Amino acid sequence: MPKFIADFFPNVANYWDIFLTALNATYQMFFIAGLITLLIGGTFGISLIVTKTNGIKPNRVVHFILEVITNVFRAVPFIILLIFLIPFTRSIAGTSIGVKGAIVPLVFGAVPFYTRQVETALADVNPGKIEAARSMGSSTLGIIFRVYLHEALPDLIRVTTITAISLIGLTTSAGAVGAGGIGSFAINYGQNLHYQDVVNLCVILLLIIVSLIQLLGNTLSSATTNKELFHK
Numbered sequence: 001m002p003k004f005i006a007d008f009f010p011n012v013a014n015y016w017d018i019f020l021t022a023l024n025a026t027y028q029m030f031f032i033a034g035l036i037t038l039l040i041g042g043t044f045g046i047s048l049i050v051t052k053t054n055g056i057k058p059n060r061v062v063h064f065i066l067e068v069i070t071n072v073f074r075a076v077p078f079i080i081l082l083i084f085l086i087p088f089t090r091s092i093a094g095t096s097i098g099v100k101g102a103i104v105p106l107v108f109g110a111v112p113f114y115t116r117q118v119e120t121a122l123a124d125v126n127p128g129k130i131e132a133a134r135s136m137g138s139s140t141l142g143i144i145f146r147v148y149l150h151e152a153l154p155d156l157i158r159v160t161t162i163t164a165i166s167l168i169g170l171t172t173s174a175g176a177v178g179a180g181g182i183g184s185f186a187i188n189y190g191q192n193l194h195y196q197d198v199v200n201l202c203v204i205l206l207l208i209i210v211s212l213i214q215l216l217g218n219t220l221s222s223a224t225t226n227k228e229l230f231h232k
Contacts, residue, residue: 001013001016005201011195012201021180026168026171029174029180030167032103033167033171037106040107041111041115041117042114045118045122046122046144047062047066048063049148051063056134056140056143078105082173082177085105097180102180105174106171110163117159121155122152129151133146157221158221161218162217168206168209168210171183172206175187182202190202
């Protein structure tokens with residue numbers, strides 16, 4: 001254990017092993033739910049753009065279903081969603097508590113948000129470039145990967161960064177209902193025991209994590225933007 005922890009956060013030092021377990025739980029929730037959100041939310045966002053009325057592959061039924069799913073789950077506050085999904089989470093993960101029990105509601109909470117973010121980023125792609133690709137005989141997949149994703153890459157990095165930061169907040173909220181992680185540690189060993197130094201460290205740690213994610217996102221977004229400008 002670092003000496004400054006014992007000096008400045010004595011109550012954290014008393015629960016050091018539990019604190020490390022909470023950190024690991026937050027890490028697992030963030031990366032597992034994040035990867036699933038990236039895949040499902042990205043697919044849904046692309047599908048919404050592609051299947052809209054003036055899209056490259058219009059499909060009213062698919063578009064309507066995706067719209068309904070996205071709107072319904074976006075409208076439900078995350079804490080309520082956690083409780084509402086308990087039976088479904090148990091049937092999928094075998095438990096509604098801990099890291100396993102948190103993954104399902106985290107995905108349901110983050111996917112609709114990321115879906116809209118991706119849809120917005122792709123909607124800004126120049127229609128002229130899409131039409132040019134279509135006139136040259138590009139397939140639907142070709143347009144998606146060579147035009148949509150290529151042109152919107154800086155914006156996609158930005159919205160992915162926003163979603164990642166939002167997901168950190170959701171993992172913290174999930175701690176309030178037995179998911180574990182930093183949120184649970186702050187509540188059980190900070191607020192409930194009236195140890196302010198525990199709460200302080202959790203807040204500082206979350207600020208550092210969020211700042212690092214934002215810095216990484218800004219760096220990658222700027223790098224891809226400059227690259228696009230250079231090629232143009």
